[in-house]
Amino acid sequence: MIPRRLVVLVLGAAVIAAGLASSASAALFFLFKPTTADAGELVTVRLGGTPVNFTLEQREKPFRNGIRLYLVPSGAAEEVSSRFDPRLHFIGRIVPDRNSRGIVTFRVPPLGSGAYALASWCPACAKNSFGRTFFVQTVPKVSRYRRWMGLRVQMPSARETCPVSETGTYSNGLLSTTVPPGGVLSTRKEADGLSQKLGWLPHRRFPDSLAVRGERLDAPSPPMKVLGVNWGYASSGPGAKGSWASAVKFPSEGCWRISGRVQDISLSYVVKVVADS
Incomplete structure (x- = not known):
């Protein structure tokens, strides 16, 4: 006769094995x-x-x-x-x-x-x-x-033609921005670079701040300089949606990949940066 304790142990092992098999199949x-x-x-x-x-x-x-x-x-x-x-x-x-x-x-x-x-x-x-x-x-x-x-x-080469991202609202479902018409980003020419403000709209509120960076794709260059990232509201009231505005400065014109990251959410896009005439 099989001892009761052994039967319990065998049944317990069988249940565990079945559970592991279920987890694996799922x-x-x-x-x-x-x-x-x-x-x-x-x-x-x-x-x-x-x-x-x-x-x-x-x-x-x-x-x-x-x-x-x-x-x-x-x-x-x-x-x-x-x-x-x-x-x-x-x-x-x-x-x-x-x-x-x-x-x-x-x-x-x-x-x-x-x-x-x-x-x-x-x-x-x-x-x-x-x-x-x-x-x-x-x-x-x-x-x-x-x-x-x-x-x-x-990733198409940027040396001949800048592979700009699709114009308009550019989103991954949790973070979005706006790519200018034709993927051409006009900037204000200053003594130490080309300045612009970039907007970022989260689809839910994040407790952390947004990190922004930019790198040139078509030629060697220092990275885009981020002067500040500020949170604000375009309107008031309970339905108002907040967004980030990042003040940036490019060292030169060219094809640039710009990225924003907050927690585990990242969004990158490509634009052709030009100076206003």
């Missing part, structure tokens, strides 16, 4: 379409298990908590352990439906050419992942989904 993974794109082109990310032709209109309520998505250079993927790592670039938020199906379409940010992995922040995943909420997707050596699990970004 593990998140994401697929890109297409898997190669130029900066500025549209790419769709879908949760594993979501049909290829699935649309937002096909989602079934209730919706689950949103998952933030980021691109990270593949060469740094194993080193990144936090959503606040500056090597991450936020691309959007995916909201699964009741059946864990979800998609999001984003515009590829103007990142350096190369291979990128996908990272995610999923607060609701903590209960099934021993408290973990941040994940970097690894590409298995053998998987039928392998070819869709990474993204290769192509």
Whole structure:
């Protein structure tokens, strides 16, 4: 006769094993379409298990908590352990439906050419992942989904033509700015550089301040100088929306990539900087 204590231990082990198997089967993974794109082109990310032709209109309520998505250079993927790592670039938020199906379409940010992995922040995943909420997707050596699990970004050369970002409101869903017509940013010429103010509109209030930087893409140059970043309101009242205004100074005309970051949210765009005549 098997001792009762041994039966309990065996049953307990079986329950734990079943729980681990359940967690593994519910593990998140994401697929890109297409898997190669130029900066500025549209790419769709879908949760594993979501049909290829699935649309937002096909989602079934209730919706689950949103998952933030980021691109990270593949060469740094194993080193990144936090959503606040500056090597991450936020691309959007995916909201699964009741059946864990979800998609999001984003515009590829103007990142350096190369291979990128996908990272995610999923607060609701903590209960099934021993408290973990941040994940970097690894590409298995053998998987039928392998070819869709990474993204290769192509950044056009800025030496011949400046690859300016799309004109108008430029947004990643949580932070937005305005790209001037034709991607041409007019500046005021001063003795020590070219000055301008850049606006940034958050889609929710952040307790931290915004960090802004700029780098020239078409020629060697000192970085853009940030003179100050101020928070303010364009109107008063309970519905008033606040925004940041960053006073900057460029050392020269040319093709510039400008980036703003607050907490884990980053937004980058490219403009051609010219001096007012």
